[in-house]
Amino acid sequence: MKILLINGPNLNMLGIREKNIYGNMTYDEMCSYLNKKADKLEIDLDIVQSNVEGEIVTYIQSAYKKYDGIIINPAAYTHYSIAIYDALKAVNMKAIEVHISNIHKREEYRKKSVTAGACIGQICGFGIFSYVMAMEAMKEQEGR
Numbered sequence: 001m002k003i004l005l006i007n008g009p010n011l012n013m014l015g016i017r018e019k020n021i022y023g024n025m026t027y028d029e030m031c032s033y034l035n036k037k038a039d040k041l042e043i044d045l046d047i048v049q050s051n052v053e054g055e056i057v058t059y060i061q062s063a064y065k066k067y068d069g070i071i072i073n074p075a076a077y078t079h080y081s082i083a084i085y086d087a088l089k090a091v092n093m094k095a096i097e098v099h100i101s102n103i104h105k106r107e108e109y110r111k112k113s114v115t116a117g118a119c120i121g122q123i124c125g126f127g128i129f130s131y132v133m134a135m136e137a138m139k140e141q142e143g144r
């Protein structure tokens with residue numbers, strides 16, 4: 001099973017930004033951790049990150065017919081990007097939205113996700129492990 005994991009803006013700053021919310025693990029450390037977890041789950045995982053909305057749209061489009069699913073943490077774009085929502089709808093692929101933090105426990109403006117409506121579901125609040133849960137959920141969805 002081939003999965004594209006797309007990370008949005010500022011996630012490259014993990015390990016530096018707001019460690020009390022996002023933890024100590026750096027972005028590179030997270031990627032190698034997730035790659036190891038993917039191997040165990042027999043997932044062929046590609047990970048990309050962009051701080052630019054249009055690039056994320058292009059990543060989603062490029063996944064069409066090349067991947068079996070998309071795991072996406074749109075970061076701040078979650079809360080207002082209709083372009084990312086539309087891209088996910090356009091490719092009509094299995095997608096799971098992930099957040100490191102529990103967005104429902106934070107500021108009011110983070111409680112709303114524009115993009116989750118284009119996904120099978122949303123996993124949030126479990127730190128980096130949220131991504132592992134999303135990979136497991138993708139495996140469970142295989143063949144459905």
Ligand code: DQA
Binds near residue numbers: 010011099
């Ligand atoms: C985030 C939550 C978003 O509200 C925030 O803008 C992020 C990270 C998370 O993973 O918890 O950048 O998506």
